[in-house]
Amino acid sequence: MKVAKLTPFLSVSPQINEADMGILAAQGFRAIVNNRPDGESDDQPGSEALRAAAERQGLAYRHIPVVSGRVGDEDVGAFADALGELNGPVLAFCRTGTRSTTLWALSEAYHLDPNAILRTTAEAGYDLEALRSRLETRARTDALIRETVITPAASYDVVIVGGGSGGIAAASSLLGRRPDASIAVVEPRESHYYQPGWTLVGGGVFKRGDTERPMASAMPKQVKWVKAAVASFEPERNRVVLEDGEHLAYRTLIVSPGIELNWQGIEGLQETLGRNGVTSNYMFEMAPYTWDLVQSMRSGRAIFTQPPMPIKCAGAPQKAAYLSCCDWEKRKVLGDIDVEFHTAGGVLFGVKEFVPALMTYVERYGIDLNFQSDLAAVDGPARKAWFKVTKPDGSSETVEKDFDMLHVCPPQRAPAFIRNSPLADANGWVEVSPETLQHSRYSNVFGIGDASSAPNAKTAAAVRKQAPVAAMNAISVLDGEAPRAIYDGYGSCPLTVERGKIVLAEFGYGGKLLPTFPWDPTKPRRINWFLKEKMLPWIYWDLMLKGREWLAKPELLPHAPAAHEAPEACDFSAPKARAKAS
DSSP, rough: OOESSSSSSEEEOOOTTTTTTHHHHHHOEEEEOSSSOSSSTTTTTHHHHHHHHHHHOEEEEEEOOOOTOOOOOHHHHHHHHHHHOOOOSEEEEEESSSSHHHHHHHHTTTTTTTTHHHHHHHHOOHHHHHHHHHHHHHHHHHHHHHHOOOOEEEEEEEEEEOOSHHHHHHHHHHHHHHHTEEEEEEEOOOOEOOOOGHHHHHHSSSSGGGEEEHHHHHSSSTTTEEOOOOOOOEEETTEEEESSOOOOEEEEEEEOOEEEEGGGBBHHHHHHSSTTEEETTTSSSTTTHHHHHHOOOOOEEEEEOSSSSSOTTTHHHHHHHHHHHHHHHHHTTTTGGEEEEEESSSSSSGGGGGGGHHHHHHHHHHHHETEEEEEEEEETTTTTTEEEEEESOEEEEEEEEEOEEOOOOOOOOHHHHHTSSBBBBSSSBBBBOOOTTTTSSOOTTESSSBOOOOOSOOOOHHHHHHHOOOOOOOOHHTTTTOEEEEEEEEEEEEEEEEEEEEEEEEEEGOBOOSSSSOOOOOBBBBHHIIIIEEEIIHHIIIIGGGGTTTTTEEEESOOOOGGSSGGGGTTTTTTTOOOOOO
């Protein structure tokens, strides 16, 4: 089952079967759309059987059959209506996924640029170039409609894209400084997750439910929650385009959509994730399976992987290894388990001061370190994994490994609607000043969190420091002033080296150590475990998301630049003014 994400709301795939419904539900899908007529092939499951299987897993189900090669406007309308009624994420499928992708492309053509649509479908593995003329016709029709029927966009002082840790914290910080500001937060999900806790779920410390709360409980009451996904940006017109074609106008924009986990980037991974011993703490639904595997394992080979940077919480892959080994050591089975850690990088951790303490545990647990070794493919039923290993001379070879347990950290990238937007830099990230977090080309736009181009560690602790900076600087722009708040690159990675002890790695730009507490930060300590297990969830839910900036107040530039040196952000008819050099 190969699933390709078109938007945060919609993914497509070839034919699925009844047994796949449980996996799809575990991966977070909430609805299924079947675009294949019954009886196209002998091996095709019937629609009603699929409906029953979906409903057993709590998934909504729609059957919108479309004959191959004959996608009509009525089909497109029915597909669009279904997406408007269903709660996402939604998976649509047909024989190959092409019809479902075509339906999406045509339904979006009235309000998205055809080039953007075709880029998105091509990245998902579907070449719809032959559909270009039809897409362009629908786009021209939309332009004519807009000339005669003008619907004003809803307008806000600040629009925030993303209701994760960055978006909610920024909204709360804004309201703390300017309670009367009109703010919209665009977020389609109904749940909010404390993602730093998933490592402890995989280590048997937290329950999965401890890390999830209703989005409504996290969202500040004073903001407008727009329950939709973003399709594109129009920074020249100070507008955000939603998937349903609606527009939101802003005076300032804060972009915090998080990062995309590219499960498709490893051949065979999606088909076996959550079974055959293949797991990942990077997925809410999978973290309990990690703990199940750890508890049941008594011998064999356990492999833990880390892809090329950047990834969120770069220490998480090895934290999973340490917690697993600690349990095996406690149960006296570690000696019968071959533990391997494969990282695509050349070092164990990016800040050298913390490596000696980590190496002590690598040696204690007998972990076989494999550098420049990147997971390329997985065959779950055969329990085999293939790694691309880069040699010192730059050449590479493929190495095959058998496994009994495989913990995977997937490759990661900015979401597609960011990569394909005018806000992106050459690598697809939101292009910002590392200090002020102001966009390099659009001076009333700010970027925070994992999708930002700032070269900091992608952690919740980093977001905790970034959100007040973005909030303060956004208010400066609203007031026609230059940004003064500065972010120093702070990030924190509590490295759980054993159950009960943590190396609390805190650092900023360039690997500069930025410890919060007056003791040696490079040593594992029990008090750090108390902080991780008891204090940090409270700090996250009750301080950070509420805009209480304990130990997170922004540093300010000592003197504001002269007015003529400030970005021309107050002229919102020309947002592409030069940004202030930080």
